[in-house]
Amino acid sequence: MITTSGLTKVYRSRGREVTALDGVDLHVREGEVYGVIGQSGAGKSSLIRCVNLLERPTAGTVTVDGQDLTALAGRGPRAGKELRRARSRIGMVFQHFNLLSSRTVQDNVELPLEILGKSGKERSRKALALLDLVGLADKAGAYPAQLSGGQKQRVGIARALAGDPKVLLSDEATSALDPETTRSILQLLRDLNRQLGLTVLLITHEMDVVKSVCDSAALMERGRVVESGTVGELLATPGSQLAAALFPVGGLATGEDRTVVDVTFHGESTTQPVVSQLARTYNIDISILGAAIDTVGGLQIGRMRIELPGRYEENVVPLGFLREQGLRIDVVSQDGPLVKEGAK
Numbered sequence: 001m002i003t004t005s006g007l008t009k010v011y012r013s014r015g016r017e018v019t020a021l022d023g024v025d026l027h028v029r030e031g032e033v034y035g036v037i038g039q040s041g042a043g044k045s046s047l048i049r050c051v052n053l054l055e056r057p058t059a060g061t062v063t064v065d066g067q068d069l070t071a072l073a074g075r076g077p078r079a080g081k082e083l084r085r086a087r088s089r090i091g092m093v094f095q096h097f098n099l100l101s102s103r104t105v106q107d108n109v110e111l112p113l114e115i116l117g118k119s120g121k122e123r124s125r126k127a128l129a130l131l132d133l134v135g136l137a138d139k140a141g142a143y144p145a146q147l148s149g150g151q152k153q154r155v156g157i158a159r160a161l162a163g164d165p166k167v168l169l170s171d172e173a174t175s176a177l178d179p180e181t182t183r184s185i186l187q188l189l190r191d192l193n194r195q196l197g198l199t200v201l202l203i204t205h206e207m208d209v210v211k212s213v214c215d216s217a218a219l220m221e222r223g224r225v226v227e228s229g230t231v232g233e234l235l236a237t238p239g240s241q242l243a244a245a246l247f248p249v250g251g252l253a254t255g256e257d258r259t260v261v262d263v264t265f266h267g268e269s270t271t272q273p274v275v276s277q278l279a280r281t282y283n284i285d286i287s288i289l290g291a292a293i294d295t296v297g298g299l300q301i302g303r304m305r306i307e308l309p310g311r312y313e314e315n316v317v318p319l320g321f322l323r324e325q326g327l328r329i330d331v332v333s334q335d336g337p338l339v340k341e342g343a344k
C-alpha cells in the first residue's frame, strides 16, 4: 500500500547539509498497522512528511496505493491536481492536534470537506458521522479549548478521515497524552484499521505503542531503516533489537549445573504443549524463569526463558527436540551474554 524506495532527504540551510533520510526502503502492506520507531533525530518525521509529499524528497520514490507520488510532484498543473487528489486519500494525524481554536469541533472536521468542495449538507452529515465514529457525537458544538487532550486527538482523527482516506499517517499522535488516554487513542486507531480496512503508518519513539497496536515495525537510526518486518519475522531474526525490546525476558540460573535457554515462538508452535511435551518426553523438570508472550491471530508469539537441570552438554537432545518444533533456541551462558544459535 505504501512503498518507498531509496527515499533520501537532505535539508540544506545556511550552507549546511543534514541528511535526514538516507535511502529508506519501506513496504507497508494494505490493511496493516505499521510502526516506525527511532530516537529523536532519526528521521521519523522527515519520513512521514516525505510519504505524503509535504516535503519534497531529494531522491527516491514514494508509491501510495499504486500511485507514484514523487512522479506527480512538480510536473505541471495537471499532475499537481492529481497529486492533490492522491493526497486527499492520505489522512494525517499530528502530535499537537493542529485544530483551529476559532472553529467548533464539527467545523474543524468539515474543513477538509470544504477544501474538497462538498456541499454544506454533505459536509455536516459526514462530520457528524465521523464524530460519532470517534466517540464524540455530543461534542460537535464545542470548541477545542473545551476538550481534553484525548478528545482533541479524536477530533484530529475524525478530521483525518474526512476525505475517506485509505491510508492514515500518524506522527507521535499520542506523545502529548497520558498513558491511559494513549491506550484509548491507540485502541481507536486499531478499531478504525479493522472496521474501515485502513492502512496505518505510525511514527513513535515509544516501544509500548509499537507493542500494543502494530502488525509490523521498522527501527530507524540516523536516517536509515536498520530492521523491519512483521512482529513474527522480527522474532524469527536472531539478534533483532526490536524483537528483544518487544519481548524482553529476564531471569538467571538458580544454581550451577543448570542450562538456561531463551525459546522464541514465532507463530508456528504454541507455548503450552511444547513445554509440557519436553518435560514428558525427557522426564525432566523445567522451570520458567521469564516470559513475554502475545497471542496474535490465535498463535502465540514471543519468548520464554526456561531452565533445565544439567549442563548444556547434557541437554543437547532435549534442546534439539525444541529446535525440531521450529523454535529458535538461544543459550544463555553462565556469564550472561547470549550464545547465538549455531555457535555452540
Ligand SMILES: Nc1ncnc2c1ncn2[C@@H]1O[C@H](COP(=O)(O)OP(=O)(O)OP(=O)(O)O)[C@@H](O)[C@H]1O
Binding pocket: 011, 012, 013, 018, 019, 020, 038, 039, 040, 041, 042, 043, 044, 045, 046, 047, 205
Ligand atoms: N526543516 C528542516 N531543516 C533542516 N534540518 C531539518 C529539518 N527538519 C528536520 N531536520 C533535521 O533532520 C534530522 C531528522 O529530523 P526528524 O524531525 O525527521 O527526526 P525525528 O526522528 O522525527 O525526531 P523526533 O523524535 O525528535 O521528532 C534531524 O537532524 C533534524 O535536525
Ligand SMILES: [Mg+2]
Binding pocket: 044, 045, 046
Ligand atoms: Mg519527529
